[in-house]
Amino acid sequence: MDEFTLSRTFINLIIATKWTIILSLIAFVGGGLVGALIALMRISSNKLLSRISWLYIEFFQGTPLLLQLFLAFFGFSVVTGINLSPLVAAAIALTAYTSAFLGDIWRGSIQAVPRGQWQAASAIGFGYFDQLRLIILPQAVRLAIAPTVGFLVQVIKGTSLASIIGFTELSRAASLINNVTLQSLLIFGLAGLIYFALCYPLSTWSQQLEKKLAYK
Amino acid sequence: MTSLQTELNGKSTATLEKPPIIVAKNVEKTYGNGFHVLKGVSLTVNKGEVVVLMGPSGSGKSTFIRTFNGLEPYQKGSIEIDGTPISNGKKGIELVRREVGMVFQQFNLFPHLTVLKNITIGPIKLRGLSKADAEQAAMELLEKVGIAHQAKKYPGQLSGGQQQRVAIARALAMKPKVMLFDEPTSALDPEMVREVLDVMRSLAESGMTMVCVTHEVGFAREVADRIIFLTEGNLIADTTPDQFFNNPKEERLKTFLSQILH
Numbered sequence: 001m002d003e004f005t006l007s008r009t010f011i012n013l014i015i016a017t018k019w020t021i022i023l024s025l026i027a028f029v030g031g032g033l034v035g036a037l038i039a040l041m042r043i044s045s046n047k048l049l050s051r052i053s054w055l056y057i058e059f060f061q062g063t064p065l066l067l068q069l070f071l072a073f074f075g076f077s078v079v080t081g082i083n084l085s086p087l088v089a090a091a092i093a094l095t096a097y098t099s100a101f102l103g104d105i106w107r108g109s110i111q112a113v114p115r116g117q118w119q120a121a122s123a124i125g126f127g128y129f130d131q132l133r134l135i136i137l138p139q140a141v142r143l144a145i146a147p148t149v150g151f152l153v154q155v156i157k158g159t160s161l162a163s164i165i166g167f168t169e170l171s172r173a174a175s176l177i178n179n180v181t182l183q184s185l186l187i188f189g190l191a192g193l194i195y196f197a198l199c200y201p202l203s204t205w206s207q208q209l210e211k212k213l214a215y216k
Numbered sequence: 217m218t219s220l221q222t223e224l225n226g227k228s229t230a231t232l233e234k235p236p237i238i239v240a241k242n243v244e245k246t247y248g249n250g251f252h253v254l255k256g257v258s259l260t261v262n263k264g265e266v267v268v269l270m271g272p273s274g275s276g277k278s279t280f281i282r283t284f285n286g287l288e289p290y291q292k293g294s295i296e297i298d299g300t301p302i303s304n305g306k307k308g309i310e311l312v313r314r315e316v317g318m319v320f321q322q323f324n325l326f327p328h329l330t331v332l333k334n335i336t337i338g339p340i341k342l343r344g345l346s347k348a349d350a351e352q353a354a355m356e357l358l359e360k361v362g363i364a365h366q367a368k369k370y371p372g373q374l375s376g377g378q379q380q381r382v383a384i385a386r387a388l389a390m391k392p393k394v395m396l397f398d399e400p401t402s403a404l405d406p407e408m409v410r411e412v413l414d415v416m417r418s419l420a421e422s423g424m425t426m427v428c429v430t431h432e433v434g435f436a437r438e439v440a441d442r443i444i445f446l447t448e449g450n451l452i453a454d455t456t457p458d459q460f461f462n463n464p465k466e467e468r469l470k471t472f473l474s475q476i477l478h
């Protein structure tokens with residue numbers, strides 16, 4: 001009986017892990033795309049675009065992710081009358097949250113490339129987007145890897161907050177199983193191990209990537 | 217007979233006369249903070265001429281030569297490069313920049329690209345050269361500046377002098393009509409200054425039109441056709457090296473020379 005419970009528990013946690021991974025991937029991809037746009041707007045010489053993206057970054061960095069989840073889940077239906085599923089609401093909130101942080105990290109990486117690089121590219125005759133694409137971004141990417149991956153690890157852990165709006169990912173599954181079996185240490189211990197197994201490879205991968213991309 | 221001769225003479229001097237490559241007229245610039253850095257500076261540089269620009273630190277030398285390729289916008293006056301006006305916020309400034317090579321004090325090589333790629337990226341992307349053609353041309357240039365054997369290295373693996381020679385080759389690869397040098401040896405250790413000046417010297421001998429900001433007196437004396445002197449945003453001397461060093465008239469220039477000639 002005990003063994004049956006353990007394997008059942010484990011299978012349920014693994015199934016829920018699938019949703020943690022899906023939600024993380026949505027946040028990475030959505031947040032990455034929007035974040036790239038935010039970073040480009042932030043460094044633009046157009047004052048309006050730059051201001052808008054500044055505001056976006058400040059808002060989503062300056063408010064708790066939990067509140068953003070509430071806003072997406074409850075706020076959206078109040079304003080539009082449409083009820084979002086927990087998955088969609090969580091995806092929207094995590095994308096916004098991730099994009100603000102990645103946008104800011106990438107802005108910083110781009111601006112950390114010395115001004116002389118822009119000038120040299122410009123002096124050769126490259127236009128703005130060629131300068132960015134051929135000269136600046138390849139250098140900025142190297143600077144961005146460590147903080148980007150570091151933040152993605154935060155995002156994976158951050159998906160656990162989606163449990164509060166009723167989305168059954170790893171944390172919520174663990175909590176539900178615990179309510180039935182009351183084997184807290186075992187269940188939350190297992191969930192912790194699964195989170196670790198998701199996050200740890202990312203960190204080591206980032207270190208390898210950094211080494212591989214170093215000059216020379 | 218005499219009239220025919222004058223006509224012929226007139227024609228021959230007209231074709232012999234070097235056409236102007238840079239024509240700057242009354243260029244004025246004020247920085248965003250209100251600093252009036254160029255106060256109406258005029259300069260004409262003819263094809264094949266080597267002009268050395270000297271002046272105290274902060275006099276506006278860098279700002280001035282950077283207006284020639286649109287790296288610095290200016291507010292009043294006009295600048296033409298080989299007949300094409302350089303004006304603020306104008307589309308197509310990139311096309312003029314291809315014709316104007318620039319070498320910076322800090323080299324500004326692209327650290328993520330090999331020496332060879334630093335040189336070929338412009339010709340391949342902007343001049344439409346094939347990779348093979350661009351690389352062949354790049355190797356010839358590297359040969360000329362004496363570092364062909366370093367082609368596969370990254371800039372960070374080279375000495376300052378070598379990096380600056382690559383930077384010169386990179387600018388030359390675009391086949392510019394004029395080369396601008398902004399204190400190309402100021403960031404170098406003393407033992408590396410010469411290798412860079414030698415490259416500049418042979419470039420001048422090959423007939424390249426050059427404007428060089430430099431305090432290298434030997435180079436200015438031997439290589440420059442003219443030396444111009446900028447102080448506090450005004451161009452107060454435009455003369456031969458001999459006049460400049462041996463017979464300076466302006467007080468400000470005399471003071472300057474007494475400082476750099478020890």
Ligand SMILES: Nc1ncnc2c1ncn2[C@@H]1O[C@H](COP(=O)(O)OP(=O)(O)O)[C@@H](O)[C@H]1O
Pocket residue numbers: 247248249251253271272273274275276277278279280
């Ligand atoms: N972006 C800027 N904003 C305001 N002042 C500047 C800027 N760049 C340069 N200056 C000032 O303009 C003056 C001329 O600078 P620069 O052209 O670099 O002189 P030089 O090359 O002769 O040393 C200096 O006093 C410098 O402090």
Ligand SMILES: [Mg+2]
Pocket residue numbers: 277278279398399
């Ligand atoms: Mg200067």
